[in-house]
Amino acid sequence: MDGTVGGGGHAEAALELIGPTGTLIGLDVDTEALAAAAARLARFGDRVRLERASFRELGRVLGQQGVPRVDAVLLDLGVSSRQIDAPERGFRFSEESADVTPLDMRMDQRIEKTAADLLAEARPGEIERWLREYGELPGAHRLARAIDDARRRAPIRTVRDLLRIVERAGVGGGRRHHPATLVFQALRIAVNDELAALAEGIDAALAALAPAGRLAVISYHSLEDRLVKQTLRDEARGCVCPPRQPVCTCGRQPRVRIVTPRALRAGAEELRDNPRARSARLRIAERLPEAA
Ligand SMILES: C[S@@+](CC[C@H](N)C(=O)[O-])C[C@H]1O[C@@H](n2cnc3c(N)ncnc32)[C@H](O)[C@@H]1O
DSSP, X not given: OBXXXXXXXXXXXXXXXXXXXXXXXXXXXXXXXXXXXXXXXGGGGGGEEEEEOOGGGHHHHHHHHTOOOEEEEEEEOSOOHHHHHOGGGOOOOSOGGGGTOBOOOOSSTTOSOOHXXXXXXXXXXXXXXIIIIITOOTTHHHHHXXXXXXXXXXXXXXXXXXXXXXXXXXXXXXXXXXXXXXXXXXXXXXXXXXXXXXXXXXXXXXXXXXXXXXXXXXXXXXXXXXXXXXXXXXXXXXXXXXXXXXXXXXXXXXXXXXXXXXXXXXXXXXXXXXXXXXXXXXXXXXXXXOOO
């Protein structure tokens, strides 16, 4: 199960590995990604099944396909290079065309509200929360106020509109980032409800894995990676009773063994070919047999 099939690069490599009897189910929320994957994976015929669905609905998809268990699940999170490189999707801010690029940021075109809609409608406190929690942005309060002031004067519609507000407010950035990086990250997470989807996706994936099956998650920023690390640790521990409680009363059993105590990162050779792998962190967990 490739829960984020994108352009089908990982799926193609997986299909070559799983041999002539293996089947791959690929999900994505983006129709353009699914079309690209379908073209790339056509040679594998009916060994590939592609479906437009979020990985948070992975259990439902498997149920409908009559597949009780899978041997492996991959979640390669975030946006694809294809999405980033399509200016009209509004994921990119260092664009010549920022003046006309709408603030969209939806990975799933069925999502009702774009980033521009959220910025027009959300309460200032909500915008501040996104900036603080999803962008971990120093100056979240100041920028939320600046957004609120600006939208009273004129609607915030384009990438350039938002960039101007960020620049004027003088927030974000630091040594490693363009000032707008964390702002765009925060909005993207809010538009696509990414953290809730990830938590549900991991839970659904672990429920679907056969014993000794593996879940691999690749994340691209610390917020996602922290959520993956913490969730897998909790799943490996099982018991969720408060630490001071002398006897376990929750009865929860560990569901996984952690295969990568430290996240794996791309090596120098891979980075030469694909600099966008710079921030990638891969974590793997293995499903334990159900307790008797
Ligand atoms: C980094 S790309 C995956 C690239 C892919 N591994 C490849 O080899 O081409 C992430 C993909 O996940 C998709 N995506 C993001 N959130 C999703 C979700 N909740 N459910 C399914 N797909 C999602 C995006 O639309 C995007 O195509």
